Amino acid sequence: MTKRILGILLTLCLMLTLIPTAISAAAPAAQARYQSTADGQWLEGTLNEALSGIYDGGRVEVLHDIDMDTGLTVTKRVTIASADPENPCSIFYAAQTDFLLTVRADTVLENIILDGRWGEDRNGPTAQNELVIIQNGAQLVLNAGAVLQNNDNASTSKSAGGLRITSGCRAIMQANSVIRNCRGYAGGGVSVASEDASLV
Numbered sequence: 001m002t003k004r005i006l007g008i009l010l011t012l013c014l015m016l017t018l019i020p021t022a023i024s025a026a027a028p029a030a031q032a033r034y035q036s037t038a039d040g041q042w043l044e045g046t047l048n049e050a051l052s053g054i055y056d057g058g059r060v061e062v063l064h065d066i067d068m069d070t071g072l073t074v075t076k077r078v079t080i081a082s083a084d085p086e087n088p089c090s091i092f093y094a095a096q097t098d099f100l101l102t103v104r105a106d107t108v109l110e111n112i113i114l115d116g117r118w119g120e121d122r123n124g125p126t127a128q129n130e131l132v133i134i135q136n137g138a139q140l141v142l143n144a145g146a147v148l149q150n151n152d153n154a155s156t157s158k159s160a161g162g163l164r165i166t167s168g169c170r171a172i173m174q175a176n177s178v179i180r181n182c183r184g185y186a187g188g189g190v191s192v193a194s195e196d197a198s199l200v
Contacts, residue, residue: 001107017030017075027143034060047072049145053165054078062089072099074138079108088145090115099129103169104136109177113168115160126154130184130191131162135167142177153184159169160184162193 028178030044036055041052047068050060056076061083074080082089090113093100100114114131119125131151134140140163142148148162161182164170171190173179181191192199 005173013187030061030063030136031066034058045191050080051076052156053081056146058185062091065090065092067092068100071100071102073102073104074107076105079110080112082111082145083149085111087143088113088147092117093110093127096158097128099131099133099164103132103134103140106139106141108141108143110146113147113149115147115149118150118152123152124152127161128155128164129150129153130160130164131182133164133166134171134197139172140165141172141174142179143174144176146174146177148179148189149181151182154180155185159187159193160189161187162189164191164193165197165199168196170198170200172200 024033031047032050034050035042035058036053039053047062047066049100051072051074053062054076054187059079059081061081063083082193088111091100092115116127116131130153131148132140151161161184162179181188184191190199
């Protein structure tokens, strides 16, 4: 009887080792949520998927801090915000070879931090561009809680660390939005790169 019970237990142990490990592996966490239509259900995915799949004029909510290894491009009117306004999320940029955010359609940032990882102690990665560029006549609004920070742009052809505003474009900084600890080869936080570009 003891041998039979022991045999059954060993068989069960052997069967447990045959269960695929994929069953216990957790799915990767979603980075953001968005709607593909104005009245549609909220979907989850990467931040790039959200910016691509959002309807024009929609809202992308960032769910947690993100380390990006490629830049983001906005081609539809959108608001990008932290899902929890009391706990703003940071979007960190590791690649340092392109803009973290290229704005080609009207965009609002609120309660979100874009960070180039250049530390307060002036150590960290050196970038080759500003964190954000505005193009194609677009407008960027930095609402309360929007922060562009920690970017050291060492490129001699670029002139700021935080934000570049190109021809026909406009940036609006509302109360409690910040551009800090950014520098460029020929300037500081913001470059207004054309006579018909503006910062308000």
